[in-house]
Amino acid sequence: MTEQQVEKVEEKIEKAKETKQLAKTAQNPIGDLISLPLQNNFNFGLGPNNGTQWVLNIQPVIPVKLTDNLNLITRTILPVVYQPEIVPGTGSAVGLGNMNASFFFTPVPKGAFVWGAGPIFTFPTNTDDKLGARQWGAGPSLVIVGMPGKWVLGFLVNNVWGFARHDNSNYINAMTLQYFINYNIAYGWYLTTAPIITSNWKTNNDNRWTVPVGMGVGRVFNIGPQAVNAQVHAYYNAIKPNVGPDWQFRFQFQFLFPQKKG
Numbered sequence: 001m002t003e004q005q006v007e008k009v010e011e012k013i014e015k016a017k018e019t020k021q022l023a024k025t026a027q028n029p030i031g032d033l034i035s036l037p038l039q040n041n042f043n044f045g046l047g048p049n050n051g052t053q054w055v056l057n058i059q060p061v062i063p064v065k066l067t068d069n070l071n072l073i074t075r076t077i078l079p080v081v082y083q084p085e086i087v088p089g090t091g092s093a094v095g096l097g098n099m100n101a102s103f104f105f106t107p108v109p110k111g112a113f114v115w116g117a118g119p120i121f122t123f124p125t126n127t128d129d130k131l132g133a134r135q136w137g138a139g140p141s142l143v144i145v146g147m148p149g150k151w152v153l154g155f156l157v158n159n160v161w162g163f164a165r166h167d168n169s170n171y172i173n174a175m176t177l178q179y180f181i182n183y184n185i186a187y188g189w190y191l192t193t194a195p196i197i198t199s200n201w202k203t204n205n206d207n208r209w210t211v212p213v214g215m216g217v218g219r220v221f222n223i224g225p226q227a228v229n230a231q232v233h234a235y236y237n238a239i240k241p242n243v244g245p246d247w248q249f250r251f252q253f254q255f256l257f258p259q260k261k262g
Helices: 003-026
Strands: 034-046 051-058 061-065 070-083 093-096 099-107 113-123 136-146 151-163 173-184 189-193 196-200 209-223 226-239 247-257
Touching: 003 173, 003 209, 003 226, 003 247, 099 136, 113 151, 189 226, 209 247
Parallel strands: none
Antiparallel strands: 034 051, 034 061, 034 247, 051 070, 061 070, 070 093, 070 099, 099 113, 113 136, 136 151, 151 173, 173 189, 173 196, 189 209, 196 209, 209 226, 226 247
16 A cells, blocks of 8 residues: 555544534533534424424524633524414414523533533524414523534523513413434444423323424535535424424434534
8 A cells, every 4th residue: 555545544534523523512412512503303293283383493502601611602592383274263473483592500521421500591583473382481491412433412401580571472481302312323324313302391191291302314414615514304393282293303413513623
């Protein structure tokens, strides 16, 4: 093998290592990585007419270095929603839902385990009453992540209580729990499951929980100089409210902006 061939092999090996590390960082909700996920959710079988709801979550993630030992990870979710008619005679709606912003204070990771905690805020950015309650909200949020070997494992949980409402809706009291299990294979490919479990504490037990089960596949790759992370998922709602959707298809396209070291 010539010296040039050896250099090409070493370059491929180094590139594979970089892709693997980038994939694991992208799968970490509090990874030290600027990114812009665009998450499309299609919820099928919603309401008495078995309608389809579409939710595009625009989710910029921006890390801020506070000290040598502490980072602040900001995660914002702004939903763009098409809501089919659920209550007969009320019609459908399309527009913005309520924006959520989470602020995780997290120690700079020194191993395969990292955690973060901080507040989450809800802003009444909805453009139609059918797309959210016109009230502010706040609560605590926690994320724990482990990254042993080829795995990225963890969960994210928050609870939001509403206040300062601008309509006659009930005050919000809702929990969101997302666990995630990722197994990285090769060439940026990985298997994943990341269902979003929700509980509306204001409703009765029969309509309180949404519990999806399912999985997906993803890959980190480059389009020219731009690194991206693409995923597809399918989930069946094993537990759901009476008017809740039966199942969900999720497609996420995430722009990655790794910072050069040194």
